Every structure is written in structure tokens, then in C-alpha cells.
Amino acid sequence: MDEIKAAHSGAVTNTKRKILEDISKYMETLDDIPSFEAYLADRIQYIEQLWLNVWLNKATNGVSKIGKKEFLERNGFETEGVDRKLINSLFRNEMREFCPFSTAEWLRGEVEVNPGLWEELYKEARERLKKRKEAEKRIENRAALLRTMSDDAERILVEGEWLLYLVARHRAALKLESDINTRIRYKKVDPLALEEKLIAQGSFNPNDFLRAGDFFEELTGEIHKTFYRGRMFYEYETYYFEYERALGGIVLEYATRLVSEKLPEGAYKEYLSLEMDEGDENNLALLVSGMAEELSDDFLERISEEYLEDLLRLAPIPFNEETHKEMYESDMAKAEERLIREKAEAERKAEEERRMLEEVFGSEYRPTAERNVKYVLHIGETNTGKTHQALEAMKSAESGIYLAPLRLLALEVYDRLNSDGVPCSLKTGEEEKVEPSAAHISCTVEMFHEKDYYEVAVIDEAQMVADRDRGFSWYKAITKANAKEVHIIGSINIKNMVVKLLGNAEYELREYRRDLPLQVEDQEFSLKKARKGDALVCFSRKQVLATAAILQANGHKVSMIYGSMPPETRKKQMQLFISGQTEIVVSTDAIGMGLNLPIRRIVFLENEKFDGTARRRLTSQEIKQIAGRAGRKGIYNIGRVAFVSDIQRMKRVLEGEDLPVKVFAIAPTSAVFERFQKYSRSLGEFFELWEKFESPPGTKKAELTEERNRYELIEGTMIERRFPMMELYGFLHLPFSAKEPQLTEQWLGTMAAIAEGRELPEPEIKKRSLEEMELTYKAIGLHLLFLYKLGKRTEAIYWERVREQVSDSVHEELKDVTKSQGKKCRNCGKSLPLDFAYPICDQCHSGQNKRKNHSRRGWRQKRKF
Template sequence: MKKLDFVHETAIEHTKEKIRGDIRYYLQNKKTIPLFSDYETERSHYVEQIWINVWVNLASSQVPRAEKKQFLSARGYEVEGVDRKIINKLFRSEIKGYKPFPVQEWLLETFSGKTEQWAALYDKAREDYLKELQLQALNEMKKKCQSELEEMIDDLIREQQHLFYLQTRKMIADQLKEDIQSKVKYQRLDPYSIEETLVSQGAFQQQDYFTVGDFLVELTGSIQKVLNWNHYEYVYETYYDVYEAEIYQILSQVVPEKIKQTLPRELVVRYDLVVFDDVLINVCQDYITDLVENFCAYLTDELMADLLRLAQIPFEEELHQDIFITDMKQREQRKAEEKARLQRQKEEEARIVNEIFEMEYSPPGERNIRYVLHIGETNTGKTYQALQRMKQAPSGLYLAPLRLLALEVYDLLNEDGTPCSLKTGEEEKTTSGACHISCTVEMFHEKDFYHVVVIDEAQMISDKDRGFSWYKAITKVQADEVHIIASVNAREMLIGLLGNSEIDIIEYKRDTPLEVEKKEFKLKHVKKGDALICFSRKRVLETASRLQNDGHSVSMIYGSMPPETRKKQVLRFINGETNMVVATDAIGMGLNLPIRRIVFLENHKFDGTGRRLLKSQEVKQIAGRAGRKGLYAVGKVAFTEDIKKMETLLLQEDEPIHTFTIAPTSHVFERFQKYYRDLETFFSLWGKFKNPKGTKKASLSEEKELYRIIRGTELEARLSLTALYGLLHLPFSTREPDLIKQWKKTVESIVAGKELPEPKIKKGTLEELELSYKTVGLHLLFLYRLNRHTSALYWERIREEISDLIHEKLKIEVKKMRKRCRQCNKVLPWDHRYPICNSCYEIST
């Protein structure tokens, strides 16, 4: 009964305080001090009731239900299975007699015979009572004053509103002139983030602003806290925010002062001066709020030149009234002229945008090229058949979605006796006598001719970041014969894109059917030939570690793994050194492995903005790797949960691709440079260019992010536009801060004519090795761009050594790896579903 006893003590203190309050109430309206015995006689019954009320209410609300049941059970009541309301009713009834507080005894002990204490209570009660009466009288006076003012003030403010605006206009004009002359202009490169420092653009230029509103959207450089619906957020402050507050301050002084001068004298002297001024300000507040809103709108519409000229003229009502009338008459004419000028500018810009962009992205007409579309599901031999045709041609080009696949085809053709060179941006391998080239799709050059070209994974034409490379290859290729390999959902879109060209379509079906297992997969069910799929590098390593510690031999594949390392991991599986694979969705593109069963350890993936359910095409692309033809009669697919939902995604008909991605080409830049020379304008026009129906524009987000780093610097000034864009367009991960720093330092060295800085190499952890591999890769991108092939060969050897180290490091580190809480680093059980431990989750919630 610990809680009950605690509440009992609290109730006693509450009762004492309530009785003291009752005594003050009893004494306050007595003109002479009564005796304590008088109070005791009149209020004895009431003070007893105070204890009962306080005690019962506190006990009912604060004592836990379990303790209430325990209390009633001790008194012979049956409480198990009894309704909560009945328990509460019984408890309130029984608790009244529990440890009664002797109110009368306490009262006599505290006040009886203590004349001085009683007198002090009386004096304080009377003092507070008289103050309350005075306050009531004051409030009555204010109420009456407010009533009289409200009857008159509406008309007075309406009559004086124009004068108020003229005064505000002049004072804001003075402030505006000072800000234009003394403040710095800022630009926010990212409109949605307040994390980065604003970029100073130097002094304001008056001629840049036609209306005051054009200036008010500028940033002051400060950050303010604002209420957005039911929460606060931090945003950049604009001059509109500053001037709105300034107008409020002006009107808060001007309006009450002017109204007071206008009111009848007898009304003003009828009330206490302090009371009158206080009431007048309160009555004016609602009107002032409306005036601020209206005046902000008026000033936003004013011409900048008019207000800056006004700043030199002292305020006289009649003079400023004449100026205002003149300005209003001329303003409409000047606005009409400005509108016409802007319309001409807009039309000219639209013409330029059309000339620069639109001609480039119209679907090609009939071309003297034979197109062969290889359409089908994953693992149906599409790429193999297309490559057989390319090998027979006098010259050929293979365009791969990944560097790994370019390497694979390069090796394959050379092993089959067809000399083939390699070009991926990060490496170039020239084979003697080769007329065939294997390269990544980004390396495609539209002016080169080949007898046969193979474009792989063409459904990626819809990818928001890379799709334009497929668009350019398909529409600009120079060849006798072009083989395009794509999934079923890209069929109609590709046919439409090729227009009236000669098209042959070869459709492929799986010889090995897919079968979804009906039971939910558990890791203990893993078998030889399985490929376990998850969607992060960390999860791949954790899963591989768990399996290896359980005695299994495992190969690993994930997106950031070097292609050479990935190739070695794949060969270990193919050659039987490992009996299973743990991989990300990187396995779904181009890798033909002897996989018996694909197991989805996750049904959701992070796509850059949030976790989402896998799409049907993603499930098919990955699941299609199960059931290598000639090894397995059936390809198995398993899921850890939601089997029916995932099977539906696997079996449902693909939604056709309706749009493809377009991006700037060399012809676009050639036309752009007829009019402009800076990339900032280019990015602006690219944003304004309305892409043709059925297309979407590449975001150019990585190019813009790099451009922000060197915008306005000497680097931009000393590089040609095409050279600068080529450096921005280098294919490396801008999500790595170290790579961005390396990119900037290298560009600085190129511009300064200095030796390129060597990439930093760390050989400690697996993560450091993988980053070192990327830094060398970026260095190679620059070397090949500068045609420094001799230096490139040295760094290719270094990169191969790093790749070997990564391969060996994987064998060692994965065995030692443990699943850990992302927040506190505590070791978690392997089957713990979440990235943080239960303790950290409870703290965060």
C-alpha cells in the first residue's frame, strides 16, 4: 500500500492549504477582525467536508488499480473479474474511513489562542481583497473606455489610412536606400537546405530590381525560427520578413499617436492617462495588423526607382501626396513597358531553348541501319546471341551497363579468338589487331563507325541519372547493324524510339522455369547453390560472416566491390571453392552463375529517399538468375516473409516503360555556345527546357553538385565550357567526400599546369581499401582524359594490387565480423531484425 500511504500524506497537505484559503476568504470582507471562535462555529462542518473531498478525489485518481483491488480484497470484497467502474465505486466508498485526518484538532492547534497570527492573516486577507476591488474598478474603467473608443476608431483609421501609408512609404524608402547601399547580396545554392553557408554575391545593384517586391525576396544572411503548422522550423530570413516587422513597428507608433490627436479632447481627459493610452494601443492592434498586410502588398508593387528617389525628400504630407499621385500615374505605363520587355525576353529565350535543345531530342527518322531487338527475361541467352553476331563482323562495339560486364566481354572475346580492346574511363586496354571494343555505355562516341554494335540492358534508358547514355547510344550510333538487348517491358518504347527504321525482333523465353517455395526461408535452410540477396553492403558482410562461422564457404557480391574482386568472388563460386553467394541486387545484371536458388532475405530496399517494397521488374531481374540452363531443371525462388505478395510481383505482367531519359549532348553544347559561355546559364536553361512527351530530363544532380564547388572561382574562369562540363561529368561517386576533395585538387592542378596529386591510399580496414580503390579509379579517369597512358598503366597495377588486398581482406575480416547496434556498437544476435538494439530503440522512443 505504498502509493496509498504517499497519497494520504499529500491529501493532508492539500487539505491544510485549502482550509487556509477558506480562512482568507472568510476574513477578507469583514470590516473588523472576527474571533477565531466565530470562524470555527460557522465553518466547522465545511472544513470536515474539505478533508473528505480532497482525500477521496486524490486517492481515486492516483492510487493504481492493482492497489485498489488489494485494498478492497483485504476488506472482504471479491475483486477478480469485476468491472473497473465497480472497483472504483467500491474504493471511493470504503476509502472515506481510512486513516481520517483530525481536521478540528489541527485547526485548534494551529490557530486557537494565537491572536497575533490570526490578526496577521486578517490584515493580509483585507489587503488582497482591497487590491482586488481596485483592480476590478480599473478593469471596469478600461472596459468603458474601450467601448467608447471602438465606436469612433474605425472611421478615424479609415480616414487617416492614406496618411499612414505616405508616412510608412517614406520611412521604408529611407531603409531601402540604406540596405541597397550597405548590405551584401547572398545566393542560396541549395533551395531546400540551411546546412551550407550562403555564397556572397557582392553589393546590390539598383538596376537589378524593377519593383520593390523583386528586392524583398533576397536573403539577409540570417536564419529565423518560424512556426509551420504545429511545429517550429528554421528558414533563411528574407528582406520581406525584415520589412514586414519594420512596418509593424512604424504603424505601432504612428497610428495610436495620430488617432489620439484626432479624438475629442473631452474623451481623452475623462480617463486616467496611462489607462487611456493602454486601451488605445490595444484597440488599434487589430487595425494595425490589417494595415501591415495591406501596406506590404502596396510596397511590393511599388517601383524600386520611385522609392529610392523618395528617400532624398523630407516628409511633408502635401508634397508626398503629390509625389505619390505622380508615381501612380507613371507606374502603370512603366509596368506595361516592363511587361512587354520581359515578354520579348521570354520569347527570345524560348526561341534559344528550342534551338539548343528541342531539335536534339526528336525521335530519329528512318536510318540506314538494321536494328535487332533481343527481348526477353533474365538469363535467357539474349546477350550471348547478340555477341555471336558481333564476333562475326569486321568491327564491333559492345556497350555495357557496368564496368564488370565490359571486362567480362573483353575477356570472353579475346579468349574466343576475337581480338578486343577495353575502354571504361578508368582503364584502357589496347589489344593488337583488335577491331572490336568492349566499353561502358558512357564511353560511347557518336562519331565512330562499327559494323555491328551491341547495346546491353537497354531498359536502363529509363534510369533518371544514367538513362541518357542509352538514349544517345541508340539514337546516335553509326553502324550497319545494331543489336539492342532489353527486358520485355522496354519493347514498345524502343520500337517507338526507332521510328521507321528496319527492325527485327527476337523474343526469348526461359527454358528453365521458376518455382517459388511455399515455406518461409530461414538461414538454417541454406544449401549449396543458393544466392542470398540483401540490399546493403553491411548486410551482405554480416550474412556472409554468420554463414562462414556456421561452417559454410561463401562468395560475396555488392555494388561498391571492385570488379576484379567481384570477378574473383564469382570464379570461386563457379569453380566450387565456395558453395553459396551472398549478394546485393548487383547480381541481377549480367552475371551468369550456377545458382540453384535465389533467396530474398529482404523484400524492401533503400532507394536514396526511403525504404520501399521491391518493384516487379526488380524481383524478376534478380529471381531470373536462378536455374542455370544445363545445370538445373528448375530455378528455385524463396522469401523470408510475405511469400504470396512477392510471388505476385514475380509473376505479374511488367508495366511497360513509357519514358526514357535525355541529357545534354556535344551538339547541344555547340549550339549553346552561340549565345552563352557559362554553365550557370546552361543549367538554368536546361531546367526551363520542356522535355518532349515520353521523355524525362536527366537531373544532372551530380554535375550541379560539383559545379557548386568551383562556381565563380578561377577554375571556372580558366576552363572552356565543354572542358569544364567534361570534368563535372566524370563517372565517379559524389557521395564520397574524400573523392570530391580529390576531384577539386586534381582540377586545380590541371588548371595550374602542375603535376596531378597522387591519390591517397590507406590499407588498414576493408572500408579504407575500398575507398583507396575508388581514389585510384578517379585518378585514372583524369589520366586517360589527359592521354597519359604510361602513368595510367602504373596506377592500374596499383589498383589491381588493392583489389587483391580487398579479396584477401574479405576472407579474413568477414569471419571476425559481428552484427552490432548502429548507435551503441553493442553486439547483436544474428537474427536480430533491426539495425539498433532494444535498449537504444527504447531510449529513442
């Protein structure tokens, strides 16, 4: 009850004060004093409501919950278990009639007791109004004077800009001289790469910098905080920021001094005399700060463009306006002449560069004119016999070459032709198998050489011409094949592009359609529905192994296919499926590239894939390329396709029309390098020129990312100096995975050995796990690339046998991947089913819940206590 009384007393006091304030506002605008009764008649409702509002707020906020509950319980209310909002509502309602304060009676009593009070209140109100109007007038006068002073200051600074710049220029020159002579130079890094430690490189050499702005890009060694688009971050500081701060202070100092000297006499004193607030620190620096900041920004840009040698020559000369003005005008005149010469030189170099680009690249990437070659285009859907027809033509020819997208397909054709009694050799980057008297050869497309003649050439998977990194190999093969007859195999969406590349050449178009229909299943697929003849497709090696492990654990016999698998192992896995020794294939999208298997149903376990940049939906062509592998005439006369989700959408994508290929990829050729060597023998300069070269319409340049990254490892080293440019590029271009750091280290070590004339380091053989065996296989493959490139065929034969042994080990390991893919509870280590959805077992999960519930009960008990 004491809380309520205290709140009531406070509310009465506040109400009285507010009523007096209302009287003052009421009276101040009236020319004659109003009667008390007139005020009361006008404001009675307001002051009565005023009391109620003040009192209810004071009571609600000033009385504790316990006090409110005690009051309500004494008045017969049940408060146990009632929430705070309802307690407050009930209490406010009860307080409305509690000890009401009559504002009118109190005010009337005050006026009656003090007869002169009403007149005194009127005088005070009018006096306050008078003072307020005077203050407003002073503010208006001060604002007007401030505008006039600002206009004067702006005029003064415009007129004195020349002097200010000369001062700022000299002070910047003094600082430049000091910094270059005394500060440490650091190796340049990305300012945001704070994890990269700065490396001191000694003192500055002024001859390294043409303009002051070049020096401003150097790092000070400090870290500072900066803001960009609302975000704050830290970065290594450049001298630009240091000079920005220094010039800002210099310009503000001299601008303030200049304005104070040039302002009309007495203007600043008058401004200060109109000051309204005590402690207000407005002064000339604040008045000119905005204009000074704009000037300093402009001065910094102008100084950045000046020649450093001019500024350093200026530094030791004491400041004198006339002397420095003459020097500046002289420097600007010489700079203008120098700029004209530099512009002329830049134009000369640009013209020379244009001529170089034209001569080096010129017509290299334009389709060739008419040639005496017959082209046969095999265009159609997957699994329609296109490759078979082309190979039949090649087999019947006196000589032929097959160009494959994958080493595995080159091996398959090599085996097929030899088993059909047509002697055929094999050549990929990693092996060569020369058959006696063979006039036919099966190669990967990168092994194509335009000077070799064959009666028939077969180019498979021609849609790869659009691949940014490898596509140019198809372009070269299509446009420069030295053969009587060239068979080009590709998907429907490549037809227009191939016809365009052939120009006016004679061609025969053969289009293929599936005899076996594709049927999309209506129900979503789950692994429990896997059946004999299924090919389950996902888009990572990890997912292939995990899925295969689950199927093996459920009693299925499984073959596996993925990109990093050794081709020999892949071939054996395929044979197991073809012969019926395994019943299901689990594969990445590698299954869509020329692999003919007796597949009953293609199942997409994922509708998305990571394409090296982002995770995205599968395209229509990707789905068709894979789904087209379903069905085998005489075995499965309907090709079935299933999805795990979003069936209708994926069906529409599958049945949709493919976007036609409109561009093909281009890459450097031997002829390009030969022409470039007339100008330079530096690969670094070649990469820069390639960057500047504008890809012709309808083409896209290869990124050459891996080649550039490898070049950076050897740039400026003995390795670069040891090799001719074209030979070095050949080593940079070796096809191995840049995603494996061990292979890059192996490449670098082998390059060093060749450069120093040492024996090539041999790859280490590791077989402790499937991952180690696959990496060992790749390491041997890289070693073989070097051996064949260096003509060391005897050694290559030995390492091919070793690689075959590693491939066999991989094959054996895949017979039971449940061991390597086993799952365990991360809490207790208990083995879990391979398809178990959670990282901990049911028992551990249950124990966690019990502990959580126990903890919650304990908390509740503490709260009640």
C-alpha cells in the same frame, strides 16, 4: 476525529451560504414577496440534498487518508492493504449519517428569531436584480456605441488611408536611408541554417537593389523566433520583419491620432462613461488596432514594390501632405512607364529564351526518322540466352561493338570473344586494351560514339533507358547507332518503348521465355538452411559482408559480389563459384545485371531496399531480374526462389505483370553544347537553361546533380576560366562516386593541377582494411579516368597494374571476412558469435538484470521504512 469535526463545521458554513444564495435567486424574479412556507415547500428537497453533497465532498477532500482509516478502524473496518479508492468509498458511506445538519430546521429558526429577515432578503434580492439589469443595459449601450464607433473609425481610416500611406512611406524612406548608410551587409544564407555563421560583407550599396523589397530580403544579423503551421522555430531575421514591426507601430500611432480627431464630438467620452469594469484599459488604440494591422500589412507590400531610388530621394524632404502627395503621384506615373518598359523587356527576354531553348534543344530528343539500319530486338526474361544470341551475331560479323551497362560485363565479353578466337579490344572510362587487328570492341555504353561504324552493334540491358542519370546513353546508342544491324537486348517491359524509339525503322522481334521454371519455396528461409548453389541477395555491402562472415564462421565457402567491389575481384569471386571452390554466393542486386552463374536457388534476405531517397518494397521487375538468375540447364533444371518473410505477397509480386517503361531519360549532348555556345560559354548559365527546359512528352531529364555540385566547387575560380566549356563539362561528368568525399577532393586537386600545368597528384595507396583497399581502388580508377582523358596511356598502364594488385589484395581479404566483421560485447569486449542478436553478452545482460532487481528491492525497502 478533529479533522472530521473541522470538515463538518466548514460544510455547515458553506451550506448556509449556499441556501441564502438560493433564496436570493428564488425571490428576485417574483413581483410579490413569497411566504416562507411556500419557499420551503418548493425547495426543501434541493436544500436537503445540498447539505449532503457539500458535506460528503468536504469530508472526502478535507480528511486525510490516515484520519479516514482511523475512523473506519474504530467502526470495525479492516483497512490494512486496502487501496485508496475503497477507503474513500467506505468513508463516504459512513459519513452520510454522521452528525446530519437539518437545513429546514436551521432556516426556520433563523426566520423565527429575526422576524424582519425574510422581508430583508426579498428586498436585497430585488435590488440585486435591478442592479444587474442596469449593468446589462449599460453593456448593451456600450456595445452599440462601440459598434457605431468602429463603423466611424473604419470610415475615417478609409477616407484617411491616403494620408496614412504617405506618412508610412516617408517614415519607411527615412529608415531605409539610415539602414543603408549605417548597417552591415551579410552574405546571404538560408535563414534556417543557424549553424552557418554569418559573414559581414561591408556596407550596403543602394545600386544593388532595384525595389525596396529587394533590400527587405537582406539579413539584419539578428535571430528571431517565428511560427509556421503551429510550430515554433528560430531563424536569421530579414529586414522584412523589422520593417513589418516598424510600420505596424507607425500606422497604429497615426491611425489612433486620426480617429481621435475625426470621431463625432463626445463619442469617446460617452464610451468611457459606460465603462463596467475597474481597470479596463480599452482605448482608441485597441479600437483601431485590427484595422491598423491590415493597413500596415498592405502598406508594407506596396512599399516593397516601390523603386528604392524614389524612396531614398523622398527621405530628406520634411513631411508635408501636399508635397509628398505630388511626389508620390509623380513617382507612380514614372513607375508605371518604367513597368511597361520592364514588362516589354521581360517579354523580349522570354521570347529570346524560348528561341534559345528551341534552337539549343529543339528536336535533339525526338526519335530519329527512318534510317537504313536493321534492328533485332531480343526481348524476354532473365537467363534466357538473349545476350548469347546477340553476341553470336556480332562474332560472325566483320566488325562489331558491344555496349555494356557495367565495366565487368564489358570485360566478360572482351575475354569471351578473344577466347573464341575473335580479336576484340576493350574500352571503358578507366582502361583501354587494344588488340592487334581487332575489328570488334567491347565497351561500357557511355563510350559509344555515333560516328564510328560497325557492321553489328549489340546494346545490352536496354531497360536502363529509363534510368534518370544514365538512361540517355542507351537512348543515344539505340537511336544513333551507326551500324548495318543493331541488336537490342532488354526485359519484356521495355518492348513498347524501344519500338516507339525506332519509329519507322525495320526491326525483327525475337521474344524469349524461360525453359526452366521458377519455383517459390513455401517455407521461410534462415541462414541455417543455406546449401551449395545458393545465392543470397541483400541490398547493402555491409549486409553482404556480415552475412558472408556468418556463413564462413559456420564452415561454408563463400563468394561475394557487391557494387563497390573491384570488377577484377568480382570476376575472381564468380570464377570460384563457377569452379566449385566456393559453394554459396552472397550478393547485392548487382547479381541481376548480366551475371550468369550456376545458381540453384536465389534467396532474398530482404524484401525492401533503399533507393537513394527512401526504403521501399522491391518491384516486380527487380525481383524478376534477380530471381531469373536461378537455374542452369543441365545442372539445375528448376530455378528455386526463397524469401525470409511475407512469402505469399512476394510470390504474387514475382508472378505479377511488370509495368511497361513509358519514359526514357535525356541528358545534354555535344550537339546541344555546340548550339548553346552561340549564346554563352558559361556552364552556370547552361545549368540554368537546362532547369528551364521542359522535357518533351515521354522523356525525363537527367538531374545532373553531381555535375552541378562539382561545378559549384570551381565556379568563378581559375579552374573554370582555364577550360573551354565542353571540355570542362566532360570533367564534371566523369563517373565516380559522389558519396566518397575523398574522391571529390582528389577530383578537385587533379583539376587544379591540370589548370596550373602541374603533374597530376597520384592517389595514395592504403591497404590497412577492406574499406581502405576498396576506396584506393576507386581512387586509382578516378586517376585512370583523367589519364585516359588526357591521352597519357603509358602512365595509365602502370596504374592499371597497381590497381590490379589492389584488386588482388581485396580478393585475399575476402577469403576470411570473419576477422573484419567480428562482433564484441560492448560492455566487456568478449567476442560474440557473428549471428548473435544482441550487442552485449549473456553474462553482462544477466549482471544488468541482477543490478536492476537489487535496486528495485532497495527502493521497496525504503518505501516501507
